[in-house]
Amino acid sequence: MRFNRFCFGFGLVFFVGGSSPAQASIVNVLQPQVGEPEEGWAVQGRVGLGLEAGNEEKQKFSVLAGARRVWGANQTLLKGSLDRATTFGETSTDRSFVHFRHRVSLSESWVGFGFAQLEHNGFRSLKVRDLFGLGIERSLWRTQRSEAAIATAIMSEHEVLLLDVEPLPPRLRSSNYFVLALDLGDGLTLGSTTFFQPRLAEFSDWRLLEDLTLTVSLGERVSWTVSCKMEMDSRPPAEVNPWDVVVKTGLGWSY
Numbered sequence: 001m002r003f004n005r006f007c008f009g010f011g012l013v014f015f016v017g018g019s020s021p022a023q024a025s026i027v028n029v030l031q032p033q034v035g036e037p038e039e040g041w042a043v044q045g046r047v048g049l050g051l052e053a054g055n056e057e058k059q060k061f062s063v064l065a066g067a068r069r070v071w072g073a074n075q076t077l078l079k080g081s082l083d084r085a086t087t088f089g090e091t092s093t094d095r096s097f098v099h100f101r102h103r104v105s106l107s108e109s110w111v112g113f114g115f116a117q118l119e120h121n122g123f124r125s126l127k128v129r130d131l132f133g134l135g136i137e138r139s140l141w142r143t144q145r146s147e148a149a150i151a152t153a154i155m156s157e158h159e160v161l162l163l164d165v166e167p168l169p170p171r172l173r174s175s176n177y178f179v180l181a182l183d184l185g186d187g188l189t190l191g192s193t194t195f196f197q198p199r200l201a202e203f204s205d206w207r208l209l210e211d212l213t214l215t216v217s218l219g220e221r222v223s224w225t226v227s228c229k230m231e232m233d234s235r236p237p238a239e240v241n242p243w244d245v246v247v248k249t250g251l252g253w254s255y
Contacts, residue, residue: 026209032181032191060085073105094122187217
């Protein structure tokens, strides 16, 4: 996984599936790319502002920030984001998260990791969700043109829904992912991340995420990205759709 030293970008949402998004929101902080990350510290940041007036009155603000340290085969990652938007004075977007992850190399093919996360999403009836977990990742292959890995983790999940009188009791889930990075040549790279998170006490309660990203290099520091994120929750809260689809495209600059 790689971070650019610093990057700014903007994007346009083309399609959002579901009139009321699912409660499940698997935050994907993994960035599958071919090649080893650089030693030392790296940072990432993005700020977005939007304003429409007249027949449509919309305001939007978003910020994404992250830092990562690499030493040897070990990594520490901290990443967070905040998204707020209003339409005709009414809140239309209300979400935020912060994620911490530490990875320790166990051998050439195996990596152990631990993570903690706090998340809020008002339009998924989620006041707060906190996660704590430990897992292990295995590299399937690594070449000059492609990389792939699988991982499994056990995590404790504690949720407080907006309509709940009392918080739900903590639950255990298995968090499993498959990551794939392909260098297609001519400046094209494809990244895929698939998460599957069943509840250990009841496997019929599960969450699924597929995140595809195609990046086109337009120069040494400029790239164009198209991404498609698909989520599903087998047991969303009442009046919340079980699936969500978002397609985005954007221009980025890094140094």
